[in-house]
Amino acid sequence: MNSALNLNNVSLEYPDGSSTLMALDAVNLNVRKGEFLSLVGPSGSGKSSLLAVAATLVAPTAGLVIIDGQDVSALSAAERTALRRDKVGIIFQQPNLLPSLTAVEQLLIRGHLRGKPVRTEREKAAELLNVVGLSGAAHKRPHQLSGGQRQRVNIARALMGSPTVLLVDEPTAALDHERSGSIVRLLRQVTNDFQTATVMVTHDTEFLPLTDAVATMRDGRVSRALVPSAQPN
């Protein structure tokens, strides 16, 4: 099986008064390495829940989450944390950068936690800042960066662990149109270059043609379709 991310009959229930709310309802999803999937659907349809389960941050009520061939439910809490660190990159709408750190330091604190040699990590951080177009801004702090540049730091940081799976929740929601386009194009490029299995929640239907496939969520259920042939302008 060449699927990097596999959700197999995944359900997620939340208690809701006397009954339960099905945030995810028997979801099946496969994303291959190098594949860029967009996830659309109305507010409350379960998109963020799907990402949280795929990120191994929330355990499903039923079904299997398989990342790079590993069944997450078979792992201990410590093994799950290690899997998340080594295989999963997460990018949220708000970059959540630390105000006192420079762009390169935002990437390196993660490396520090991993206990890797600092020089290797420094080289990797410099390379990734170059990939996201920020090599000239490595020593700037968040307040010296535009919203788009902060989101680029966020993307570079998520790539520091060389993830197999890249999960992105509304990365352009806080950006203007032009910056949104360049962020989605960057995600397309890193998906190709680093062969991540990328899932992006988005409301920008205009950029769907940059992705390989579109999954639509409604009431916790997922349907998957090929992208419309229209090209973004």
Ligand SMILES: Nc1ncnc2c1ncn2[C@@H]1O[C@H](COP(=O)(O)OP(=O)(O)O)[C@@H](O)[C@H]1O
């Ligand atoms: N921690 C939670 N506790 C209870 N209900 C939740 C929780 N998180 C999400 N929900 C509910 O699950 C459903 C799906 O939410 P969510 O995954 O955030 O949807 P989306 O990202 O598509 O807007 C919604 O009805 C939401 O209210």
Ligand SMILES: [Mg+2]
């Ligand atoms: Mg959401």
